[in-house]
Amino acid sequence: MAKIRDMIPAFELLQPTSVEAALDLMDEHREEGWVLAGGLDSFDWFKDRIKRPSAVIDLGGIEELKGIREVANGVEIGAMTSLTAIERDERIRSRFSIVADAAHHVATPQIRNQGTIGGNVSQDTRCWYYRSGWPCYRAGGNTCYAAAPQAMNREHCIMGRSRCVAVNPSDTAPALIAVDAKMIVENSGGPRVFDAEDFFIGPSIDITRMTVMGPRDLLTRIQIPATWADADFYYEKVRDRGSWDFQLVSVAAAFRKSGNTIQEARIAVNGVAPYPVRLEAVERRIVGSTGDEATAQAAGEIAIRGAQALRHNDYKIPMMRNLVRRAVRSVA
Amino acid sequence: MSQTELAGAQPKEFTRRTFIKGVIATGATVSSAGYLFRGTSLLGAATYQTATERLITLSINGQDRRVDVLPHETLAMTLRYKLGLTGTKLGCDRAECGACTVLVDGVNQYACSMLTHQVRGRAVTTIEGLENPDTGELSVVQKAVMDEGGFQCAFCAPGFIMSMTSMLDTNPNPTREEAAVALSGNLCRCADYEKILNCAMRAAELHRSV
Numbered sequence: 146m147a148k149i150r151d152m153i154p155a156f157e158l159l160q161p162t163s164v165e166a167a168l169d170l171m172d173e174h175r176e177e178g179w180v181l182a183g184g185l186d187s188f189d190w191f192k193d194r195i196k197r198p199s200a201v202i203d204l205g206g207i208e209e210l211k212g213i214r215e216v217a218n219g220v221e222i223g224a225m226t227s228l229t230a231i232e233r234d235e236r237i238r239s240r241f242s243i244v245a246d247a248a249h250h251v252a253t254p255q256i257r258n259q260g261t262i263g264g265n266v267s268q269d270t271r272c273w274y275y276r277s278g279w280p281c282y283r284a285g286g287n288t289c290y291a292a293a294p295q296a297m298n299r300e301h302c303i304m305g306r307s308r309c310v311a312v313n314p315s316d317t318a319p320a321l322i323a324v325d326a327k328m329i330v331e332n333s334g335g336p337r338v339f340d341a342e343d344f345f346i347g348p349s350i351d352i353t354r355m356t357v358m359g360p361r362d363l364l365t366r367i368q369i370p371a372t373w374a375d376a377d378f379y380y381e382k383v384r385d386r387g388s389w390d391f392q393l394v395s396v397a398a399a400f401r402k403s404g405n406t407i408q409e410a411r412i413a414v415n416g417v418a419p420y421p422v423r424l425e426a427v428e429r430r431i432v433g434s435t436g437d438e439a440t441a442q443a444a445g446e447i448a449i450r451g452a453q454a455l456r457h458n459d460y461k462i463p464m465m466r467n468l469v470r471r472a473v474r475s476v477a
Numbered sequence: 478m479s480q481t482e483l484a485g486a487q488p489k490e491f492t493r494r495t496f497i498k499g500v501i502a503t504g505a506t507v508s509s510a511g512y513l514f515r516g517t518s519l520l521g522a523a524t525y526q527t528a529t530e531r532l533i534t535l536s537i538n539g540q541d542r543r544v545d546v547l548p549h550e551t552l553a554m555t556l557r558y559k560l561g562l563t564g565t566k567l568g569c570d571r572a573e574c575g576a577c578t579v580l581v582d583g584v585n586q587y588a589c590s591m592l593t594h595q596v597r598g599r600a601v602t603t604i605e606g607l608e609n610p611d612t613g614e615l616s617v618v619q620k621a622v623m624d625e626g627g628f629q630c631a632f633c634a635p636g637f638i639m640s641m642t643s644m645l646d647t648n649p650n651p652t653r654e655e656a657a658v659a660l661s662g663n664l665c666r667c668a669d670y671e672k673i674l675n676c677a678m679r680a681a682e683l684h685r686s687v
Contacts, residue, residue, distance in 0.1 A: 155528035158548035158594055185572055188590050191549070192570065201549075205595050229584075253662025254640070256572060258584045259591065388661035389573065 153191040157200045164209060164365055167202055168333045171361050174200045180363065181205070182225060182264035185256055190269075195278040210263075210365060213237065219371040224263025224364045228317075229254070231262055241369050243378035243397055247320035250382045252389050263364045265317045266328070266344070267356055270419070271391055272301065272311035282308040282352050292455060299457040300393065303449075303465070305418030307349035310455060318345060318421040319397035319413035320380060324373045329366040330358055336365070342413070345420040355420070373399045373411070379475040381468055392416040394461055396468040400476050405435045407476055414448070417465050424448050427469060436476030445470040533597055537562070538606025546593045553577045553588035556603060564604035564635045568664075575663030578636035579603050585643035585662070604635035607642065617687060618642050621680035629667035637663045641677050645684045653678060 156179075161167040171178055179198035181187050182205075190196035204210060210225035213234050220236055228248040231237055238245045251257050251265060270276075270283070272291055280286030291298045292310045301310040321328075321341040328344040330337050344356055358364060377400040384390035394416040401409040410428045415421040427444045434440040445466035452462045530545035537560060544559050553570070556562040556579070565588055568576035572590040579588045580602040607616040615623070618641045628634045637660060644651060644659035651659060656677040657670075665673060 152554065153549040153551070155547070155549050158592065160594070184590055184592070184595075188551075189571060203592070203595060253575070254643075254659060255575065255578060255585050255587050255662040259586050 153188065154194060154197050156191075156198055158203060159200055160203045160206050162206045162208070164207060164331065164363065167204060167207060168331065168361075168363060170200070170202050171363065172333050174198075174202070176360050178202055178360070182267070183227070183256075183260035184264075185252075185260050186264060186268040189276070193276070193278065195276065204263075216368065218368075219374070220369045222262055222367045222369070224366060225261045226263075228257040228260050228262060228265060232257060240371075240374040241324055241378075243320045243323055243380050243399065244317065244326075244369065246378070246380045247317045247382075247395075247397060250380070250392075250395075251316045256389075262317060262367060266315050266321065266367075267358065267364060268314060269355055270311035271314050272309075273297075275311060283311065283348070285353065294456070296455070297457060298455040300391075300416075301455055301458055302418045303452040303454055303458060303461045305347050305420060305422065306453075307347060307352070307419075309348040309352055309419055311419050312416050313345060313355060313418070313420050314391045315415065315421065316382060316392060316395060319395055319415040321367065321369075322413035322421055322423050323378070323397040323399040323411045324369050324376075325411060327368040327370065328364060329368065330362050331365050332359075332361045332363065341367075342421070342423045347418065347420045373401075376401050377476055379472040381471060383464060383468070394464045394468055396465075396472050398472040398475075400436075402476065405477075407432050407434055407436060412448075412469065412472060414465055414469065417452070417461060424469065426450070427473075431473055431476075436473050438474070438477075441470040441473040441477075444473045531594075533594070535593070535596060536598075536600045538602055539600075539610065544593075548592070548594060550593050551589055552579065552591050552593045552596055552601070555593040556588060556601075562603050562605050566632055566635055568632070573664075574633070575636040575640065576633055578639040578663060580639055580643055583643065583646055585640045587662075602639070602642075604638060607638070616642065617683040618645070618676075618680040621683055622676045625672060625676045625679050627669065627672045627676035628665070629669050633663060633665045637665070637673055637676075641680050644677065645681060649681060649684055651677070651681055656681070 159170050161170055177199045179201045181201050181203045204225050210223045212223050214221050228251050231248040232245050274290035275281050275283050279290050282289055289308055290296055291301050302312050326341040328339045328341055339357055346357055379398040382392045382395040384392055392415055396414050398412040400407050410431055412424045412427050413421050426447050430447055431440050431444050448469040449462050449466045454462055528547050530547050532545050535542050542560055546555055553567050556565045565579055566576035568574035570589045572587045577588040578585050581596055582599050607619055618638050640660050640663050653674055656674055
């Protein structure tokens with residue numbers, strides 16, 4: 146798929162050293178500008194010449210966007226913090242191990258050393274029709290190539306489709322939903338706070354975006370409230386190879402127990418829809434149970450309600466069902 | 478430095494490789510942009526001609542290297558085609574193979590997927606920088622690879638060696654499983670992974686005894 150071409154097409158490289166300066170540059174360049182975090186998503190677009198911004202705004206020099214700190218009610222992660230830093234951070238590992246675990250499951254060590262949490266949640270879908278520059282709905286065209294009768298769509302979605310059948314590729318997204326993280330998005334008008342589950346949007350809301358962020362918006366921080374600290378967590382990612390690959394299906398769950406009984410739960414799945422899906426009906430079903438086998442079975446069935454396979458991805462339905470069951474069983 | 482001098486310095490091995498490296502080192506291509514932009518009809522002439530190289534100083538293998546760099550140039554391109562450090566390989570150019578792995582401030586990263594302008598002020602180490610600059614003594618990882626004969630075609634070797642070097646920095650006492658995880662961002666098309674892991678374990682052993 147990827148072709149080696151000689152070089153990335155030219156652009157103007159802007160390297161601001163503060164959030165304020167970055168937001169000014171984003172206002173100035175608008176749709177012509179491109180915000181660069183770790184670059185692992187961006188450079189693919191540039192090398193394939195599908196996206197050709199005239200100005201690239203590199204966030205790498207903005208120190209205030211890096212690092213993990215304790216705040217009044219939990220932990221705050223700067224958007225430009227590397228996935229390796231999150232994976233190794235003692236506070237994250239001990240209190241929100243699911244986030245460290247999810248970060249560890251991203252791609253490869255080199256990519257985690259360079260890739261950032263902000264980039265991981267903001268990255269674009271990997272549907273190869275879209276990534277190859279086909280004029281699909283998401284790219285502003287008027288068809289979906291991945292849902293066509295002859296299409297290769299093994300990795301595409303089983304729910305949440307609306308013209309587009311791509312999936313969200315982020316490994317950290319479901320974990321952030323499970324711990325009820327807050328995403329702080331800034332533009333020159335000031336900051337706004339989104340629940341992680343609302344930060345990701347589907348094609349029925351805006352088919353050209355994966356998140357709430359428009360061209361002038363910047364994700365600056367992610368806050369993890371203490372509410373779910375030290376909860377019982379379950380994270381599992383199924384992929385073709387043990388490294389590099391995006392998820393086929395992944396599940397992230399957080400449980401609060403009282404004795405043997407589940408008091409509260411949050412479960413999210415990724416790889417099944419154009420956005421990470423929070424399974425509130427499953428949560429309601431399992432609260433009050435002990436995570437016993439009957440509950441796990443029921444939870445799996447509820448999870449896949451309404452799922453509809455494309456030609457090559459019917460395996461995702463039992464995979465999602467089984468991952469949800471495993472998550473619930475982990476409590477018992 | 479003329480080509481004759483360069484050839485004279487290495488009389489036994491005037492190979493295609495040293496010739497190409499010599500050409501790069503002497504700047505015989507005048508501006509390496511001519512080489513980098515060969516066959517880029519796709520680019521659109523107007524776009525790249527407006528891009529200007531900037532003279533910047535990079536810290537490469539402990540030396541300050543001054544080099545003209547385009548805004549959109551990757552580190553792998555600069556290392557190979559402007560600085561003649563061809564030990565860093567380009568396989569996929571997509572962060573999907575690991576052949577271009579270098580160390581940036583001691584941490585292994587893909588040189589194909591970062592801009593050269595992003596490493597200003599940071600220490601870059603390539604495979605050429607692992608040996609002792611004064612004595613030429615190989616690093617423990619390089620010695621381990623020699624001992625174990627870990628690679629077949631060895632195109633991936635520089636990348637693996639850089640990742641092993643980075644691994645020993647954070648985990649000098651890895652289990653075989655931990656080494657496999659640490660090296661999971663490098664591919665070997667000869668599928669020589671068992672022997673490569675032997676190298677990693679041997680390197681850790683040598684590292685501990687230093």
